[in-house]
Amino acid sequence: MRLPAWLSQHIAALRALLVLTVLLGLAYPLAFVAVGHLPGLSGKANGSLTSAGSTLIGQSFTDADGNPVPKYFQSRPSAAGADGYDPTATAASNLGPESVVDTADAKSLLTQVCARSLAIGKLENVDGSRPYCTADGVGAVLAVFYRDGLTGPVTRAVSVNQTGTPFVATYHGVTVEPAEDGQDYVAEGGVVTPIRGDAPAHPVVPADAVTASGSGLDPDISVAYANLQAPRIARERNLSPVRVHKLIEEHTEGRALGFLGEPAVNVLELNLALDGK
Template identity: 75%
Template structure:
């Protein structure tokens, strides 16, 4: 007997529910439980070095004798794990938050000062905000330029003129995109390969990862050696000892576990 169409649809939905319950509610978790029993993985199941932490003082300033972790959108709080959800096109500051670009610029400048290197980056101003202009054209997106505003700066603009037009400073609360301005990041004269690595200025997806790149660890090594009164060679040895290779030998990049490294320095 052929079932009515509405009933057959409900039966099909019930079958799908049962199938996915078995697959995702039983099989999937059991597979991962089995993977966790594999030698070399099960021994690290309760390893606290799988979760990063910040090495800062009560005011949030870096403690110089420790290697610093990468930024965390959740402040290394396991209950607030996650990313900032800000993308590469997030370049304009708003009254309630900094854009991703300005966050990166400010972090790079701070790391440069801490490590004694050039913290400049492309599309960043000298004072650590996104170098972004709102460019107004007579005919919307084309035609002669009639007005230019430095959207992320409330003081003096980072450039005096843009294509012959004087640059204005932004006014608080003004939405220059809504007014017809074309958002235009300005690269500037920063080096193509900044001294401060990308992982020093961007947060991980989970906000809890304990790893940094070997390049970022090498940048911090002279400071840590100086602050602890030990040789730079010994610090580099510890970095190497606490560097994990590529997963399965070919996936990802080598990474330095900051928490294990700082524990080794303390011991």
């Protein structure tokens, strides 16, 4: 007996639904669960949990006031959540290279980098200066006004990220003014002009120490940043520098597949090793 066309279509659709449910709803997930339990992958598949957290998700090593705990290696900055490293709010700051002028609502990426570098310089007792940063840790940026708009002699210059004494006294023979709260000098016609300054071309404080990762959850730091912190760790824990550098080497992971990315140090694993856990 020939079934009606509408019934045949519904039966075919039901068969397809059942087959796809079995393949994609059962077989496919189970296959990936099995792969995740292969040797070498099972730890990451289960979250790589330790008594102090997950080695796959970064965390802060700070006190109740947000200050770095001196006896621990510090992670890189995080923009995930209000206090950083919030797995439920993984995100970047969405600020790019052109974010150099502070606003009433937020600091520019440049000022954030400058402030972090200055703070790390003080913590590690090294030179925290960077190009395009002022000595007090804000972006060294002027709003420059020209007689003919974008050309001609300079008629005015404002240090847009400073309300106090400007980081430079004059620019092209014009006295530099401090910024006033609430003023948008770019909208008034000022040309944004970062000033490089005399900081070294290759700062002592590495880039990953002052910039957040795209996820905000990066558990690793560069070998350079770990080595920068080693003297402080040795001093705070009364360890020899050789011992601290040995621990860094033991917890350094090579490039992915041997050629992707750069060697990195897992901060949680390194700090657990320092605590003997």
